Amino acid sequence: MIKFWIIPPLILIAALVISALTSAALTQLAIRGGPVDRPRARGSHRTPTATSGGMAIMAATALGIGLLSLLLHSQLPRDGGHGFALLIYAVLLGLSGALDDIFALNAKFKLIFQIVLSLGFAAAYPIVQIDFGFGASISLWPWLGMIGTALWLVLGLxxxxxxxxxxxxxxxxxxxxxxxxxxxxxxxxxxxxxxxDAAGLLLICACALGAHLGFLPFNLPLGKVFQGDAGSLFGGALITGGVLLMVHAGVTSLWLGGYVLAPLLVDVLLTLALRAKSGARLFEAHKDHLYQQWLIHKDPSHLNMALRVWALCAFSGAVGLLMRYIHIETGVNLRFVALVALFWLLAAGWLWLRYKISADSAVKTA
Incomplete structure (x- = not known):
C-alpha cells in the first residue's frame, strides 16, 4: 500500500512517455549522423554500427526532466538539490564516454577521471554506517567511508x-x-x-527509464545503434549514484546496489580475477567475459543472451525487494546475508558454465 505519492503518478507516466518518444526520435539522428563503431577483434558485431545512442539517452532524459520541471514545477517537491547533483555527475561521465566513443581515450586517463569525479560525489554522499543485520554493524571514519563509496561508484560504472x-x-x-x-x-x-529528498531522483529515474526503453528497440532486436560508453557511463552513474541518494533519503540500504547489479558484478569480478591469475593485462580489451565466450562457443544469438541476463537481473532485484519487505514486516534484516548467498549462487553458476564451455571447446578442437 502506497502511503502517499512523492510525485503524482500522472507526472511519472508523462515522464516515461515523453522521454521514451524523445529518445526514439533522437536515436534516429544518432543512427543517421553519429560516429560509427567498425567491426574489430574484441567486438561482437560484424557491420559498422552507429555508437552515439548514449547521447540520445542523455538528451532525452535531460529534456524530459527540464520540460516537466518547467511546466509542472508547482507539483514537484523540492529535494534540496540532490537530484541535480546526481544529474551533473552522470552527465559529466556520459560526456567523457562520448569523447571516448569518438577519440578512443587512454584507459588509464579515463579511470583517473572517473576516480576524481566519483570522489567528489562520494564526499557529498559517503556511506559511513554499514549494517550487516542481526545487530551487527560498523561505523567508518568519514575519509574511509568516502573512499569506499567512491570505489563502489567506479566499480559499478x-x-x-x-x-x-x-x-x-x-x-x-x-x-x-x-x-x-x-x-x-x-x-x-x-x-x-x-x-x-528522493523526489528529484524519482523524476530522474522515471525519465531515464523512459529514455532507455525508447532506445532499446533500435539496439535489440534491430541492432542499428549502440549506446556506447556515453550511455553505459551515464546509466551506470545514475544507478550507482542513485543508490547513494536512496540511502541518504532513508529509502533503502547500501546493499541495494549489490542486488540491482549482482549478475553483472559476478561476471566482471570473476573475469578480472581469471585474467589476473593468468597474467593478462587488466586494462587491455578482451573477450573473456562469460557472455562473450557463450556467444562465441555456444549460442551466437544476442537476443537469447539478453533474455538470460535480464531474467537474472530481474530475479536478483526481486530478491532484494523481498528482503526489504521481510525487514519492514518482521524487523528481521536478512539483506546482507541474502546478498552473500545470491552472489555465491551466481558465482557457482558462472564457474560451472565457464568449465562447461572450456570442456566443450576442448572436445571440438581435439
Missing amino acids: NTINFMDGSNGLAIGSQSIALGLMVIMIIVLGPLSSKSF
Whole structure:
C-alpha cells in the first residue's frame, strides 16, 4: 500500500512517455549522423554500427526532466538539490564516454577521471554506517567511508561498461535497475522521514527509464545503434549514484546496489580475477567475459543472451525487494546475508558454465 505519492503518478507516466518518444526520435539522428563503431577483434558485431545512442539517452532524459520541471514545477517537491547533483555527475561521465566513443581515450586517463569525479560525489554522499543485520554493524571514519563509496561508484560504472558488448544486454539490465529503483522510491520512500529528498531522483529515474526503453528497440532486436560508453557511463552513474541518494533519503540500504547489479558484478569480478591469475593485462580489451565466450562457443544469438541476463537481473532485484519487505514486516534484516548467498549462487553458476564451455571447446578442437 502506497502511503502517499512523492510525485503524482500522472507526472511519472508523462515522464516515461515523453522521454521514451524523445529518445526514439533522437536515436534516429544518432543512427543517421553519429560516429560509427567498425567491426574489430574484441567486438561482437560484424557491420559498422552507429555508437552515439548514449547521447540520445542523455538528451532525452535531460529534456524530459527540464520540460516537466518547467511546466509542472508547482507539483514537484523540492529535494534540496540532490537530484541535480546526481544529474551533473552522470552527465559529466556520459560526456567523457562520448569523447571516448569518438577519440578512443587512454584507459588509464579515463579511470583517473572517473576516480576524481566519483570522489567528489562520494564526499557529498559517503556511506559511513554499514549494517550487516542481526545487530551487527560498523561505523567508518568519514575519509574511509568516502573512499569506499567512491570505489563502489567506479566499480559499478565499469561493471556496466564492461558488460556492454552484446546488443540489449547492458541497456536492458540498466532499465531493470532503474525500474526497480522507481518502484522502491514510490513504495518505500513515503515510509522515510526524508522521503522528499528522493523526489528529484524519482523524476530522474522515471525519465531515464523512459529514455532507455525508447532506445532499446533500435539496439535489440534491430541492432542499428549502440549506446556506447556515453550511455553505459551515464546509466551506470545514475544507478550507482542513485543508490547513494536512496540511502541518504532513508529509502533503502547500501546493499541495494549489490542486488540491482549482482549478475553483472559476478561476471566482471570473476573475469578480472581469471585474467589476473593468468597474467593478462587488466586494462587491455578482451573477450573473456562469460557472455562473450557463450556467444562465441555456444549460442551466437544476442537476443537469447539478453533474455538470460535480464531474467537474472530481474530475479536478483526481486530478491532484494523481498528482503526489504521481510525487514519492514518482521524487523528481521536478512539483506546482507541474502546478498552473500545470491552472489555465491551466481558465482557457482558462472564457474560451472565457464568449465562447461572450456570442456566443450576442448572436445571440438581435439
